Amino acid sequence: MRWLGALAVLVLLALPAVLGSYATTILILVFFYGFLGQAWNIVGGYAGQLSVGHAAFVGIGGYTAAMLSLEWGITPWIGMFVGGALAAVLGAVIGYLGFRFGLRGFYFVLLTVAFAEICRIAVSNVDAVGGALGLYITFTGDPRQFQFQDGRVYYYIALALMLAATGVVALLERRRFGIYLAAIREDESAAEALGVDTFKYKMLAMVVSSFLTGLGGTFYAFYLFSLQPNAMFGIPLSVEIILRPIVGGAGTLLGPILGSFMLTPLGELSRLYFGQGGHHGLHLVAYGVLLIAVVLFLPQGAYPYLRRFFVGSRP
Amino acid sequence: MTAALLDVTGLSKRFGGLQAISDLALRVGEGEIVALIGPNGAGKTTAFGLISGFLTPDAGAIHFRGRSITGLPPHRVCALGLARTFQIMRPFPRLSVLRNVMIGALGRHADPRAAAARAGAVLEELGLAAKAAEPAGSLTLSERKRLELAKALATEPVLLLLDEVMSGLTDRETERLVGEVRAINARGVAILLIEHVMRAVMSLAQRVVVLDYGERIAEGRPEEVANDPRVIEAYLGDERL
Ligand SMILES: Nc1ncnc2c1ncn2[C@@H]1O[C@H](COP(=O)(O)OP(=O)(O)O)[C@@H](O)[C@H]1O
Numbered sequence: 001m002r003w004l005g006a007l008a009v010l011v012l013l014a015l016p017a018v019l020g021s022y023a024t025t026i027l028i029l030v031f032f033y034g035f036l037g038q039a040w041n042i043v044g045g046y047a048g049q050l051s052v053g054h055a056a057f058v059g060i061g062g063y064t065a066a067m068l069s070l071e072w073g074i075t076p077w078i079g080m081f082v083g084g085a086l087a088a089v090l091g092a093v094i095g096y097l098g099f100r101f102g103l104r105g106f107y108f109v110l111l112t113v114a115f116a117e118i119c120r121i122a123v124s125n126v127d128a129v130g131g132a133l134g135l136y137i138t139f140t141g142d143p144r145q146f147q148f149q150d151g152r153v154y155y156y157i158a159l160a161l162m163l164a165a166t167g168v169v170a171l172l173e174r175r176r177f178g179i180y181l182a183a184i185r186e187d188e189s190a191a192e193a194l195g196v197d198t199f200k201y202k203m204l205a206m207v208v209s210s211f212l213t214g215l216g217g218t219f220y221a222f223y224l225f226s227l228q229p230n231a232m233f234g235i236p237l238s239v240e241i242i243l244r245p246i247v248g249g250a251g252t253l254l255g256p257i258l259g260s261f262m263l264t265p266l267g268e269l270s271r272l273y274f275g276q277g278g279h280h281g282l283h284l285v286a287y288g289v290l291l292i293a294v295v296l297f298l299p300q301g302a303y304p305y306l307r308r309f310f311v312g313s314r315p
Numbered sequence: 316m317t318a319a320l321l322d323v324t325g326l327s328k329r330f331g332g333l334q335a336i337s338d339l340a341l342r343v344g345e346g347e348i349v350a351l352i353g354p355n356g357a358g359k360t361t362a363f364g365l366i367s368g369f370l371t372p373d374a375g376a377i378h379f380r381g382r383s384i385t386g387l388p389p390h391r392v393c394a395l396g397l398a399r400t401f402q403i404m405r406p407f408p409r410l411s412v413l414r415n416v417m418i419g420a421l422g423r424h425a426d427p428r429a430a431a432a433r434a435g436a437v438l439e440e441l442g443l444a445a446k447a448a449e450p451a452g453s454l455t456l457s458e459r460k461r462l463e464l465a466k467a468l469a470t471e472p473v474l475l476l477l478d479e480v481m482s483g484l485t486d487r488e489t490e491r492l493v494g495e496v497r498a499i500n501a502r503g504v505a506i507l508l509i510e511h512v513m514r515a516v517m518s519l520a521q522r523v524v525v526l527d528y529g530e531r532i533a534e535g536r537p538e539e540v541a542n543d544p545r546v547i548e549a550y551l552g553d554e555r556l
């Protein structure tokens with residue numbers, strides 16, 4: 001499995017040399033959503049706390065970096081981490097409310113959705129950050145401004161983000177922290193009875209997850225040159241973030257990446273295909289069908305089956 | 316009586332209109348085996364919930380190893396050396412048997428390799444080593460009962476609270492588990508057990524506390540309690556058992 005991973009990374013590093021710009025763009029999105037899915041995976045997959053408000057962290061991260069850059073000329077390379085830190089603070093607030101008051105299942109989902117919606121509406125109404133119209137970033141092509149003449153640089157940044165997040169998760173997975181998160185997901189009371197400080201570990205998972213997700217906000221903003229509250233804080237993005245790890249295998253190391261390779265090209269190609277035919281939104285139907293298929297036939301996501309195929313063992 | 320390891324006084328808990336535990340006093344000495352018995356619904360599991368920190372008492376005090384643990388969250392109580400099992404077993408179903416037990420061991424062995432070694436030793440002791448790699452959800456009832464015990468044991472407690480770990484087992488399985496519990500106790504682990512299986516209670520317990528409608532109605536050596544008219548009445552005069 002290890003040499004397969006190394007080989008896959010080598011192939012991904014070499015691919016831009018042979019790919020056209022459209023295929024490169026799709027892969028950038030595959031990596032980016034794979035990254036967001038991996039960040040979500042820590043709290044949503046491993047710890048089993050179903051956040052459907054992760055767009056809020058993308059939004060906070062992106063808006064922070066953009067405002068720092070536009071207002072004070074601070075490079076997004078720094079703004080990215082400031083944004084991540086603020087996203088982590090928001091994650092800690094949401095986590096504290098949810099976990100301290102023992103919100104589980106649907107109630108935690110609602111809490112996370114509500115927070116993201118509050119952020120979206122708030123940002124839409126503050127003219128200083130662009131209001132409902134949002135912010136635009138003028139393209140200079142200056143690497144210090146997180147802008148690049150050569151689109152392939154975005155490819156490598158997105159790939160690096162995805163691999164880094166996967167490295168973080170791989171590290172957590174084999175340490176006590178990761179094992180405790182799995183216990184919390186399986187049975188919180190049983191974990192607590194065995195000495196697991198479930199509140200602390202859920203908080204930590206939320207903070208790490210929201211920090212990473214916040215980093216992604218900078219990439220999102222400076223790759224698209226624009227920030228709109230609906231796009232960056234909205235429920236559709238939150239749903240996009242969770243779909244990939246769920247389809248690929250939530251709580252598994254490669255699930256989010258696998259899910260992104262399955263869903264992102266499907267989403268983009270069907271968007272293009274149906275969009276050209278004037279059937280906007282039909283790509284969501286394609287998504288829906290795949291999602292139903294996964295829920296029915298691969299209830300733990302695709303990864304466990306793929307792994308069994310390669311290694312012949314259960315996770 | 317030996318020095319009190321666990322000392323419960325005046326413990327009370329109400330669920331809406333139901334007084335589940337009223338003014339309960341209970342002591343467990345170092346290395347002692349005490350049985351908590353009583354008809355179904357007497358409040359035994361509730362008492363465990365209160366002692367282990369899952370439920371907050373309305374009144375009363377719980378001291379463990381000389382310090383108050385009243386109101387502490389369960390993970391803190393566990394860290395102090397008091398571990399419980401659940402009557403309705405709570406395995407981590409999709410994790411392997413080894414992982415299940417490791418979760419208990421990680422509290423005292425932060426390095427997963429050390430925790431795995433500790434968990435392996437516990438599985439060996441309880442005759443579950445052959446199942447280490449199986450998902451916990453695939454075990455038989457008797458194996459799941461022993462897993463429940465193994466998880467608690469892996470936390471290296473000085474007091475183990477066992478909630479009906481023998482019920483539903485065959486005679487041979489019960490006999491075996493009685494032997495295992497006795498071996499655990501022989502290493503100095505005190506045990507408070509809720510049990511309906513009277514043969515197990517009689518052979519294990521040094522002292523028996525009887526609960527009925529949340530109140531302690533008798534206490535003493537197993538033979539004494541078994542012949543106590545109030546105890547016989549609680550069990551016989553009642554269809555609840
Ligand atoms: N969480 C709860 N909420 C309301 N009633 C409860 C709760 N837990 C237990 N009870 C009630 O308290 C009484 C004692 O239950 P329990 O402690 O489980 O008894 P035992 O373990 O002795 O059979 C029962 O009548 C039960 O229905």
Ligand SMILES: [Mg+2]
Nearest residue numbers: 359360361402
């Ligand atoms: Mg009970």
